[in-house]
Amino acid sequence: MTDRATEPGAGLTDGTPVVVEPEGRPFGDSTDPAELDGTGPGPVGLALLAELSAALGPAALLTDPDTVRPYVRDEAEWADYGTPLCVVRARSTADVAVTVAACARARVPVVPRGAGTGLSGGANAVDGCVLLSLERMTAIREISAGERLAVVEPGVVNDDLRVACAEQGLWYPPDPASAPWSTIGGNVATNAGGLCCVKYGVTRDYVLALEVVTAAGEVVRVGRRTAKGVVGYDLAGLLVGSEGTLGVITEITVKLRPARPVAPHTVVGFFDTLADCGAAVAAVTEQGLQPAVFELVDREVLGAVNAWRNAGLPEDAAALLLAQTDLPEPAARAEAEAILAAFTAHGATEAMASTDETEAEALFAARRMAYPALEQLGMGMLTEDVCVPRPRMAEMLARIEEIGRVHDVRIATVAHAGDGNLHPLMLTPHGDDAARDRTRAAFDAIITSAVDLGGTVTGEHGVGLLKRAGMERELGPEVLALQRAMKAALDPDGILNPGKAV
C-alpha cells in the first residue's frame, strides 16, 4: 500500500493504477501475481474474462480502464480501492448467476454494486475482482395495491420506485438522501435509512422477500410474499445490510404503505446551545409525539448555506431543529403545536410552524442544501454516521464540538435528530497531510465517543471499509465470531465482497 493509495481518486486519475489492498482481504488464491504489478491480468484472470465474454457476450464486459474507472469506488472519499479485473454489467438474474458461478470456480472475488452512492467504501473494488454492476436491472416487475407490495430488480432507482408507487396511491417510505440516484438493491445491501425512517422505519422494515444468487452461483428465493410468515430463520432479514458479502440480490419484494395525505405541518426552532436543542428533542420523544421527519443542522451548516445562497439564516444559533408531522387533520395541527411548544419550552430563540408549502420548502432549505453548500467550500469531506441513544444526542453533539476543537478539525453536523443518528462532516483542505492526520484522529475519536455513549459506529451507511475497526470495537470478539460464522456458512470460500463489513 502506498501513501497515494489512501487519497481519494488517486488510483486511476493519472492512468497508472495504484494497488490498494483493503485490510483483511484474503488475496491468496484469488488473484494472479501479474495483476498486482500493473501489467494486466494473469492466466486465471484471462481465462475468466474469456469465459464471461463467451457466456454473457462481450458487450456485458468492461475492461478498458477508462470505462472501468467510474465503477471502482463509491462515494466514500477516504476509502481505499483496488484495480478490478473487469466490470460485468448484468442484465438478468441468469447473468448474475453465470458470473458468480464462474468467479466461484476461479476463486476470483465478486464485488456487487448498484449506483455507487455508498459512503463507507462497501462497493469499492478489491484487486483482481469482478465488479458486478446491477445498474441495468431496472425493471419494476409488479406493484400490487391488493397485496401492498412491489417486486423490483435491484437496479431500480429509489425515487423511480416511489414515483411508480405514487401513481397507484401507494408509498415506499425509505428515503435516503441518495434517493434520486441510489438503487433499491444498494439500499437493501446497506439497510438504508433516510429522513422519514424516524416514524416509518428503515429499509429492513420493508423487505419481504429476496431472490439471491449464492456464493456458489445458485439462485434461491428467501422471505415471503404474505403479510406474515415464520417458516425457518429470517434469511431475507439477514441479507438486508449484509453489503454484498452473503449473496448477490437479484430481485426484491418490498412492502408498501398507502400514500399519505399531503400538506404536512413544518415546525422549526433555532437554539443557542446544543444542550437546549438536545433537551427539545428529548421532550418531543418523551411526550409521545411522532414527527415524520425530525432533523438537525448545526452552526457550521447554517454558515455554509448562508455563504452559498445568502440564505439569511441566523448564524449565532448553535443549531436548527426541523420537524414535520403528517397525521390527519386536525391531529397534525395539534402535534405541530405540541412540537412548537416543546421547542419554545426548551429555549428555542426563534420557532415557528407553517403549513404553507413554499414556506416549508424555504425552512427545509437549510437541511436540503447542507451537502452542496459544504461542497462549495472545496474541501475534502469525510462523512460520519454514528447513532446514539436518543437522550444522549446533546452529549454526543457536545463531544463532537470538543473533538473538533482538540484535533483542530472543522466539523459540520447534520443529524436525524429523532433517531439520534448524527452525520458529522469533517472538512479537510486537500493536499494537507497534517490536516488529514488530524481528521483521521477526530474520526476515530467520534467513533469511540459514540460507542462510549452506548451508540453504534454506523446508523445507516454501513460498515464497508471505513467502519471495520469501529465495528470490532463495538461488537467485541464473541459477537464478531458469530458474525464470521454466518459469513463462513454462506460464503465458505470468501469470494463475495471480501474485506468488507465483517
Place this chain on the structure above:
Amino acid sequence: MTDRATEPGAGLTDGTPVVVEPEGRPFGDSTDPAELDGTGPGPVGLALLAELSAALGPAALLTDPDTVRPYVRDEAEWADYGTPLCVVRARSTADVAVTVAACARARVPVVPRGAGTGLSGGANAVDGCVLLSLERMTAIREISAGERLAVVEPGVVNDDLRVACAEQGLWYPPDPASAPWSTIGGNVATNAGGLCCVKYGVTRDYVLALEVVTAAGEVVRVGRRTAKGVVGYDLAGLLVGSEGTLGVITEITVKLRPARPVAPHTVVGFFDTLADCGAAVAAVTEQGLQPAVFELVDREVLGAVNAWRNAGLPEDAAALLLAQTDLPEPAARAEAEAILAAFTAHGATEAMASTDETEAEALFAARRMAYPALEQLGMGMLTEDVCVPRPRMAEMLARIEEIGRVHDVRIATVAHAGDGNLHPLMLTPHGDDAARDRTRAAFDAIITSAVDLGGTVTGEHGVGLLKRAGMERELGPEVLALQRAMKAALDPDGILNPGKAV
C-alpha cells in the same frame, strides 16, 4: 414410537412414560440407552443432574415425574413429546449459561421454554433433554420513555409488559391471543403475531436487542439500543423466530410506541358467502384503509358461540368480519365509514359501526369467545396457521370448506383477515382413530393448498414439530440447506432444541 405416543397427554398420564422420538431428532450421542427404556437416567444423565444440582442448588431442578409433567409439552395437542431428564427453572442469565454449558459438555439436548402456550410443539421435550424453563425470569428491568424501549427478562408475561408500559404512556403492540399467559421470551422465539399486527407489525418488528446464551454456554449481546444501526449482520433478527434452536434468549430489548388514543371505532359485517367476505377484505386493503384490527370468524364459530352463550348471532351467515380503526378523530370516523361502505358494497347482509365501548365489546365477543366456545364441544382441536397473499383469502377459505367436506372433518375458522392469516380449527372426536386419520389428511391438504396459493404453512405459530414437513415443501431443498447452514454455524453439536423448526 407407539400409537399412544401420538395421543395428546398420553405420555405421562398414567405414570408410565411413553418414549417419543420426534422425527429427525439426532439422538446418537446425547442420550443414555437407559433413559430410553423407561428405567431412568443413565450415567451421563446422572452425572449431569449432579453437576446441575451442585451449580444451581437442588431447588432449581425438577426430576419428580409429577412436577415435571406440566413442562413436557406446549399446547399443540397433536405434537409428540418425550421424557426429559429434568427441568431447570433458571432464575438468571448465569443459571442459563451454567445449564447450557453443562449440557454442551455432556452433549445432552436443551429445550428452552417459556409459558408453554405454543401451538406447534416447539417447546416439547425430547427424550433425555434438559427442559430449561425461563418462567422465573420475570423482571422488567427498564422502561424508558426517552428511548421508547423496554428491557425485560424472557419470563415476563406479555400482558404484564403491556400494563407496565401503559403506566408510562407507552405501548408494546404485539398481542398474541395468548397474551395473558405467554411470555416475551416465547413470543420472540416464535415471532408471535396477534390482532393488531395487521397495522403495527409482529414481534420481530419490535425486537431491538437480545442477550443470548449460545450453544457453547457463552453469554453474548446482539442487536442495539439505538433507534438505528447497521453494524454487522442482523443476528438479533435471526434469533427472532428461531424457536430456541440457535441460542437461549435471556434478555430482550423491545421498541415501544406512544400509547394510542383510546375509543376505537368498531365495524362489523355479516356475509352470506365467503367470496363476498373475501372481496370486502380485498376492497379495504386496495382502498388504502388501515384498520388496527381486522378479523374474520366463520359460520362454525358463530354457531359454537351461540350454543355456548346464546349470543343470538346470525348462523346463516357464512362469516363475520370485524374491524377496528384507531386514527385520531375525525379520521377514525371517516375510516370506519369507508370500511362500512366497503362491507356493504361487497354484499354484507348486516353491517354496522359503533364507538360505544359496551357495544364494541359485544360485537367482538364472537371473536374473543371463539376458542372457549369451541372447547365446549369437547372435541380434540388441531389449530392450523396458514397465511396466504391477501387477495387469495377468499379462495383459501373456499378450499378449507371443500377440504372439510372431502375429508369429513368439522373445521371452524378464525382469521386475521387483514393479513391473510387463517386459523382453521379442526375438530375431532376423542378416541376416534378414523376421524383422527381424516383430520391428519385435512391438515396436510390445507398446508398444500396454502403453499399452492403462494402462501406459507405458518403465519405466526412457528414450525415446531407440526409444520416441519410443510416447511420442507414450502422452502425447497436449496433454502433448507441455507437454513441448516445457519443452524450448523451457531449450534454445531445440535444440542439446542433438536428436531424442532429447521
